[in-house]
Amino acid sequence: MSKVNRDEILSILAKYDKNDITIATLGSHTSLHILKGAKKEGFKTAVVCEKGREVPYQRFKVADEYIIVDKFRDIVNEDVQEQLRAMNSIVIPHGSFVAYAGLDRIENDFNVPMFGNRDILRWEAERDLERQMMMESDIRMPLKFDNSEDIDRTVMVKFPGARGGKGYFVASSKEEFDTKIANMLEREWIEEDDVPKAHIEEYVSGTNFCIHYFYSVLNDEVELLGMDSRFESNIDGLVRIPAKDQLDIGLDPSYVITGNHPVVMRESLLPQVFDIGDKLVESAKKLVKPGMNGPFCLQTMCTDNLEIVTFEMSARTDGGTNTFMNGSAYSYLLFEEEMSMGQRIAREIKNAISEDKVDDLIT
Ligand code: ADP
Numbered sequence: 039m040s041k042v043n044r045d046e047i048l049s050i051l052a053k054y055d056k057n058d059i060t061i062a063t064l065g066s067h068t069s070l071h072i073l074k075g076a077k078k079e080g081f082k083t084a085v086v087c088e089k090g091r092e093v094p095y096q097r098f099k100v101a102d103e104y105i106i107v108d109k110f111r112d113i114v115n116e117d118v119q120e121q122l123r124a125m126n127s128i129v130i131p132h133g134s135f136v137a138y139a140g141l142d143r144i145e146n147d148f149n150v151p152m153f154g155n156r157d158i159l160r161w162e163a164e165r166d167l168e169r170q171m172m173m174e175s176d177i178r179m180p181l182k183f184d185n186s187e188d189i190d191r192t193v194m195v196k197f198p199g200a201r202g203g204k205g206y207f208v209a210s211s212k213e214e215f216d217t218k219i220a221n222m223l224e225r226e227w228i229e230e231d232d233v234p235k236a237h238i239e240e241y242v243s244g245t246n247f248c249i250h251y252f253y254s255v256l257n258d259e260v261e262l263l264g265m266d267s268r269f270e271s272n273i274d275g276l277v278r279i280p281a282k283d284q285l286d287i288g289l290d291p292s293y294v295i296t297g298n299h300p301v302v303m304r305e306s307l308l309p310q311v312f313d314i315g316d317k318l319v320e321s322a323k324k325l326v327k328p329g330m331n332g333p334f335c336l337q338t339m340c341t342d343n344l345e346i347v348t349f350e351m352s353a354r355t356d357g358g359t360n361t362f363m364n365g366s367a368y369s370y371l372l373f374e375e376e377m378s379m380g381q382r383i384a385r386e387i388k389n390a391i392s393e394d395k396v397d398d399l400i401t
Contacts, residue, residue: 042149042156048397051151054126056391060084060103061384062127064113065095066134068355068380071363073100075381079388084125086113110138114148122150128400130383131159131354153383154332154354156401161326162353165198165237171325171351175317177336178347181240186215192241195219197232203270203293205232208241221290242347244339247303248358251315252382253330255398256389260315262308263333263379264366266358269297300361302368303340310346318351331399332386333359333379355379 061076063069065087073083077100084103085095088110095101105121112118113135122129129152139148141160161167172179183189192210205227209215219236222228250264273291276284303311314336323329335356338348362369365376390396
């Protein structure tokens with residue numbers, strides 16, 4: 039396997055007719071506003087769609103072209119890549135694209151120009167790299183425990199990969215940790231292989247804010263475009279049961295994300311929000327060139343000390359951007375129009391075309 043060569047990607051891009059660019063993505067995750075936003079900026083759009091999953095794109099009329107595949111992961115097949123290049127496609131990555139195509143194939147086999155930094159996707163997917171980047175940025179993260187023997191406070195236990203919080207649990211001692219691991223194995227929510235990979239971190243008690251930023255390479259500016267908070271099953275239902283009944287029924291909490299809602303933060307917290315966004319962009323430039331180009335997200339908890347603690351980052355458009363397909367309070371402040379993350383991406387590409395700087399946005 040050889041790495042996708044940036045020079046090759048740029049030579050593919052050089053052959054594209056810049057007046058006839060197609061914005062393409064995989065039909066899942068955040069593709070509705072990616073495609074809609076591209077259309078609003080005047081681009082043609084294409085969706086790579088798993089057979090049987092076309093309905094939303096047809097009903098919302100966001101796609102000009104459909105490339106129907108048997109399985110999502112076929113987006114990296116050579117014939118699909120050829121079709122994408124023939125349409126002068128720039129592909130916008132998102133969470134499902136990364137999950138289905140797979141990092142190895144994106145890095146080694148996917149020879150289609152992509153918006154943003156393809157190398158940074160591994161940094162959000164692997165917890166150690168993610169932590170390294172955030173530590174380097176001096177962003178406050180939950181304390182990490184290397185060993186379950188060391189648990190001396192309430193911790194949250196997680197497993198590798200974004201799995202929507204399934205199998206995650208809280209514990210306050212080594213004994214509780216062991217009991218709950220056994221319970222998760224019994225439920226088949228985790229497998230034996232997962233156990234040594236358990237990631238144990240300080241449980242941060244607070245309120246959840248997922249902060250959606252866009253770093254414009256053209257303007258060298260970090261923009262705050264929106265914020266959401268998550269609906270999580272069953273924890274959100276569980277907290278509606280009085281504490282004494284919770285004990286009686288013995289339900290275990292889980293953190294499976296089922297939806298998102300838009301939120302705004304206390305205005306006095308916004309300096310922290312810009313500070314951590316700016317810092318991450320600076321360290322990303324040093325650690326993984328060309329840096330955090332385009333959308334990224336910090337998933338945080340805000341404590342009652344009004345400290346923002348970041349437990350996760352995404353280095354591409356995050357699912358919570360779906361809460362502002364028609365703009366957010368923050369994107370209104372910046373643009374005075376209904377700016378979604380998808381449209382912001384398309385706007386950047388459009389501006390780059392007119393300034394002859396598309397190469398700067400593509401890997
Ligand atoms: P995934 O990436 O698999 O979706 P997350 O890391 O986002 O999982 O965690 C799922 C949920 O668990 C979060 O939305 C949040 O509510 C909760 N959570 C995660 N880490 C912590 C933590 N350190 N303290 C408190 N709650 C947390």
